[in-house]
């Protein structure tokens with residue numbers, strides 16, 4: 392009999408009743424160190440007092456009015472995002488997937504309105520992840536996500552990650568945009584080198600193509616800058632955001648330059664819930680923390696320490712781990728053992744990590760993870776690795 396919850400996930404046998412900072416607690420009181428943060432979502436950890444205050448205060452006043460009316464919390468969050476990024480304008484969604492939908496629509500509408508309606512193709516990359524909607528799976532293109540769901544949304548081309556020759560060889564006549572994650576998340580924590588991001592920006596400029604960055608996973612302070620592309624010193628035309636921006640409350644956004652957004656006039660897009668008062672009240676509280684340069688320099692310092700300690704862990708367990716990759720608190724342990732076994736052994740050691748493609752275990756902790764918690768994380772990951780070594784000895 393089919394379970395009452397549609398079984399599209401292989402869920403771990405864990406169930407948490409409470410969260411406190413970087414800790415998740417089961418009903419029996421067992422405490423797990425959360426290095427997954429709900430897949431890079433709980434940017435400030437669980438039950439952060441500022442977020443709880445923002446949410447509860449707003450909950451006592453007004454939850455939802457729809458976008459037919461002014462929403463001051465939405466206006467404030469848009470102003471904050473515009474102040475701190477390349478963007479001139481913001482549309483709020485409820486998820487990364489919805490941000491992908493709008494990013495694709497915006498790019499196509501841009502060229503349509505410029506009198507080039509045939510410029511519709513989106514060039515994307517193998518190993519990427521942009522969500523599970525029809526546009527999201529067509530953009531990512533992998534068989535795992537698309538098989539059985541055809542006919543797929545047309546107009547996407549996929550290049551191998553890092554295949555510069557294929558990029559240079561593209562005929563850009565009908566290309567609306569290049570869509571890429573500056574750091575692939577689901578694909579196995581693969582950062583795009585700064586040089587490549589710079590090269591992509593130039594390629595787009597030279598060929599009249601928009602650059603869409605998917606910063607759903609790598610944005611909102613995760614790499615130690617507010618957005619990952621800042622490391623390369625470039626800016627996109629359109630950017631997808633979600634996950635960390637709501638700190639655990641469902642919220643996403645599409646940020647764009649005035650020019651790139653020029654086709655999106657009244658009536659061209661909408662969302663009943665997107666940018667509702669509750670989500671945006673929390674989003675403002677998240678932004679006030681994460682956009683603070685002092686907060687970000689703390690992320691860099693602690694993430695550097697964590698990485699160093701992870702290198703030591705890898706050296707101490709060469710049969711289990713192969714190396715560390717990633718940026719800031721978006722780290723990946725490339726495994727020699729099965730990554731899913733490492734994650735499971737972590738559950739026994741009461742530490743939460745998340746598997747990714749390419750046999751990688753993702754480490755995406757709350758951005759305010761402390762030095763003591765880093766030491767605890769290394770200890771628990773070490774216990775997990777030792778248990779796996781003993782099991783295979």
Ligand SMILES: Cc1ncc(COP(=O)(O)O)c(C=O)c1O
Nearest residue numbers: 486487488520521522576607608
């Ligand atoms: C890079 C990236 N884009 C888009 C998405 C889709 O976001 P959501 O699951 O919020 O729809 C994800 C989710 O993991 C992601 O990592």
